[in-house]
Amino acid sequence: MALSKPVRTVWDIPREEQFAPGHSMCQGCGAALVMRHLMKVAGKDAIVAMATGCVEVTTTLFPRTSWKNPWIHLAFENAGAVASGIEAALKALQRKGVVDSNRRIKVIAIAGDGGTFDIGLQSLSGMLERGHDVMYVVYDNEAYMNTGIQRSGATPLGAWTTTTPIGKRMRGEMRPKKDIIGIALAHRIPYIATANPAYPTDMIEKFRRALETRGPSLVHVFSPCTPGWRIKNEHTIEVSRLAVQTGMWVQLEIVNGKPRVTVKVPKRKHVRHYLKIQGRFRHLTEEEIEQIQRMVDQHVEEINRWVGEQAIGPVVE
Amino acid sequence: MAAVELKEKQEAKARQSRRIAAKGNHAAALAARDVDVDVAAIYPITPQVQIAEKIAELVANGELDAEVIHVESEHSAMSAVIAAAATGARVFTATSSQGLELMHEMLYIASGLRQPVVMALATRALSAPINIWNDYSDAMSMRDTGWIIIFSENVQEVYDNLIQAYYIAEHPDVLLPTVVTLDGYILSHTVEPLELIPRDEVLSYAVKRPRGYRPVLDPDKPMTFGPVGAPNWYYEIKIQQIMAMREAPRVIEEAAREFEKRFGRRYGFIEEYMMDDAEVAIVSLGATASLVKAAVNRLREEGVKAGMVKIRVYRPFPAEQIAKALENVAAVGVLDRAVAFGGPLEGPLFLDIASTLAVRGMVKPMASFIHGLGGRDIFVKEVVEMFKKLQELARSGRSETRTLFYGVKSRTKLN
Numbered sequence: 001m002a003l004s005k006p007v008r009t010v011w012d013i014p015r016e017e018q019f020a021p022g023h024s025m026c027q028g029c030g031a032a033l034v035m036r037h038l039m040k041v042a043g044k045d046a047i048v049a050m051a052t053g054c055v056e057v058t059t060t061l062f063p064r065t066s067w068k069n070p071w072i073h074l075a076f077e078n079a080g081a082v083a084s085g086i087e088a089a090l091k092a093l094q095r096k097g098v099v100d101s102n103r104r105i106k107v108i109a110i111a112g113d114g115g116t117f118d119i120g121l122q123s124l125s126g127m128l129e130r131g132h133d134v135m136y137v138v139y140d141n142e143a144y145m146n147t148g149i150q151r152s153g154a155t156p157l158g159a160w161t162t163t164t165p166i167g168k169r170m171r172g173e174m175r176p177k178k179d180i181i182g183i184a185l186a187h188r189i190p191y192i193a194t195a196n197p198a199y200p201t202d203m204i205e206k207f208r209r210a211l212e213t214r215g216p217s218l219v220h221v222f223s224p225c226t227p228g229w230r231i232k233n234e235h236t237i238e239v240s241r242l243a244v245q246t247g248m249w250v251q252l253e254i255v256n257g258k259p260r261v262t263v264k265v266p267k268r269k270h271v272r273h274y275l276k277i278q279g280r281f282r283h284l285t286e287e288e289i290e291q292i293q294r295m296v297d298q299h300v301e302e303i304n305r306w307v308g309e310q311a312i313g314p315v316v317e
Numbered sequence: 318m319a320a321v322e323l324k325e326k327q328e329a330k331a332r333q334s335r336r337i338a339a340k341g342n343h344a345a346a347l348a349a350r351d352v353d354v355d356v357a358a359i360y361p362i363t364p365q366v367q368i369a370e371k372i373a374e375l376v377a378n379g380e381l382d383a384e385v386i387h388v389e390s391e392h393s394a395m396s397a398v399i400a401a402a403a404t405g406a407r408v409f410t411a412t413s414s415q416g417l418e419l420m421h422e423m424l425y426i427a428s429g430l431r432q433p434v435v436m437a438l439a440t441r442a443l444s445a446p447i448n449i450w451n452d453y454s455d456a457m458s459m460r461d462t463g464w465i466i467i468f469s470e471n472v473q474e475v476y477d478n479l480i481q482a483y484y485i486a487e488h489p490d491v492l493l494p495t496v497v498t499l500d501g502y503i504l505s506h507t508v509e510p511l512e513l514i515p516r517d518e519v520l521s522y523a524v525k526r527p528r529g530y531r532p533v534l535d536p537d538k539p540m541t542f543g544p545v546g547a548p549n550w551y552y553e554i555k556i557q558q559i560m561a562m563r564e565a566p567r568v569i570e571e572a573a574r575e576f577e578k579r580f581g582r583r584y585g586f587i588e589e590y591m592m593d594d595a596e597v598a599i600v601s602l603g604a605t606a607s608l609v610k611a612a613v614n615r616l617r618e619e620g621v622k623a624g625m626v627k628i629r630v631y632r633p634f635p636a637e638q639i640a641k642a643l644e645n646v647a648a649v650g651v652l653d654r655a656v657a658f659g660g661p662l663e664g665p666l667f668l669d670i671a672s673t674l675a676v677r678g679m680v681k682p683m684a685s686f687i688h689g690l691g692g693r694d695i696f697v698k699e700v701v702e703m704f705k706k707l708q709e710l711a712r713s714g715r716s717e718t719r720t721l722f723y724g725v726k727s728r729t730k731l732n
Contacts, residue, residue: 044536044539045536047404049400057545060541060544061545061547062550067539068539069539070535070536070540070542071534071539071540071542072403072534072542073543073544074423074426075396075423075426078392078396078423081397082399083400084393084400085358085396085397085401086401086403086404088401089355089356089401089402089406089408090404092356092383092384092401092406093405095382098528099405099528122389122390123390123392123393123396126389126390126393
């Protein structure tokens with residue numbers, strides 16, 4: 001069974017590792033941290049269904065594997081459907097007495113932003129709509145990093161990628177990031193959260209609650225990519241924290257449709273701090289940075305209105 | 318002696334009582350019920366849709382204790398049943414045409430991961446133009462995907478083949494996905510007599526093996542399925558898949574032998590009709606074979622020594638049996654209801670038959686016939702025409718180097 005008691009301090013984090021070292025993920029990879037902590041919380045009684053992506057190719061190079069749990073990968077676009085199949089099979093086998101019916105085996109689907117926002121959206125939607133007892137984790141590194149930094153539906157406005165290059169006519173990604181939380185919300189699922197490795201206890205507690213949820217849950221995790229974002233290996237946590245402190249990323253938890261900001265930011269930093277640390281935003285002019293600032297201001301206002309309090313404060317330099 | 322007779326009489330009566338009238342689609346769903354599937358993924362597509370409906374109905378009535386996943390696409394249907402099979406469940410799904418094409422990517426993954434998925438395929442033409450009627454274009458598109466492919470000629474065969482499919486697919490020496498076809502409309506929507514087998518007898522034949530006989534997703538024995546196979550391993554894994562395909566005929570034969578012993582109906586890799594003294598023969602598949610049989614009957618009345626070979630197990634291809642069946646005929650024709658566009662000849666089954674004979678040094682006049690695409694009716698007289706063509710070829714000793722298209726309105730332009 002997954003971790004049952006709430007995680008308040010680092011001392012509550014299980015010591016047991018279910019995600020083995022020795023994989024080939026990059027130094028400073030955000031997803032590596034996310035997976036390690038996710039699996040600590042999940043414990044032994046969890047089956048992982050993973051979409052094709054960075055984590056899949058770096059942790060399962062045959063004959064090696066980093067997964068101490070039963071783990072399966074079929075393709076890029078179907079983590080939701082694969083998880084649905086596992087969950088349905090467990091249900092049937094438990095009902096028929098083949099698998100111990102008292103044991104709660106949780107199914108976890110893991111996919112990157114491409115496998116969730118874009119190609120995997122249909123299968124995710126099907127899974128959420130049918131109400132499968134599955135926890136869906138999307139690690140969002142904001143582009144197709146596995147194939148070498150191409151834009152996805154999760155790429156933020158202004159970001160450089162190899163398919164949104166900086167030229168005379170194009171200056172990085174032209175559209176804002178897709179609202180995956182809004183999409184999940186529209187499915188009226190019991191648990192939705194956003195998490196960030198810079199706030200590990202918050203992230204782990206959200207994993208725990210998502211695992212405890214009966215029915216579908218979705219945790220959207222911020223996952224910096226050092227080569228893709230053009231950041232130093234040691235800046236992963238710093239950039240993650242800046243994302244929250246600037247309001248670029250809001251730490252949310254939505255239980256049965258009721259939203260709450262779990263990491264409040266009374267004094268917000270200017271987005272400049274978040275953008276300047278990353279090479280993918282190096283080309284932005286002051287004017288463009290201000291445009292992004294205005295977009296974030298508006299988003300923050302919407303969030304505050306939604307949660308019914310001033311969870312994210314004004315920019316104070 | 319009297320006791321034996323009485324027993325036989327009783328058995329015949331019991332069998333008679335198990336006869337119902339059923340459409341091919343319903344026969345497929347009833348087979349899924351009788352093997353007690355655990356998980357079925359359903360998604361409607363014409364002409365398979367009644368299978369999905371019947372499965373839902375059987376579950377709703379409590380006749381089948383299965384989890385039904387109302388998937389949002391065939392791609393997800395195949396993904397879900399592969400995953401359910403990997404969790405240790407007995408699984409079933411069904412599709413046709415475009416649905417099979419949407420599954421295509423997953424078909425290779427099912428066989429590559431060695432998951433015993435069983436599927437019914439109501440065969441139908443492929444778009445474009447969109448066409449819901451029967452031909453084998455969809456089935457032919459999956460011939461290289463690593464699936465065992467079994468064709469059915471009538472409704473009874475749909476049911477019997479599906480039950481055998483579970484015996485074969487889940488056998489530890491095979492562990493390959495298996496598809497059973499039923500000709501769209503011709504079998505899927507046609508009511509024929511169907512003799513059911515009591516469920517306990519089906520289950521003692523297609524035994525649900527205990528958990529642990531093959532690796533599954535089990536927290537007590539964690540395993541990684543579907544990892545990255547770099548150049549240093551991929552090839553070896555594919556070789557094992559090829560070995561399983563080569564092992565399959567033994568198990569398919571065993572499944573048929575055991576089936577005959579218990580239920581009295583006999584199935585081979587191929588079916589020969591009037592082949593003992595045949596001079597000309599046509600090879601075909603599925604329900605089309607019935608028509609070829611009718612043509613053979615008509616020709617035999619005229620004194621023509623015609624014969625037919627029906628292929629039941631299309632993959633793995635029963636090359637030995639076919640070569641043996643065709644050994645003594647003077648000319649061979651292959652009737653395809655699909656196209657291998659741009660191939661050396663356009664009939665996909667023809668290419669299989671031609672290479673089967675060629676590598677065995679069996680040089681004889683051959684012809685590739687294509688007919689019935691997109692549900693175009695084939696008539697016995699047209700098949701008779703094909704046989705007449707074969708007689709001509711037998712006399713001249715030459716093969717047709719180009720495919721002959723029958724039943725097409727613009728045929729003259731093609732030849």
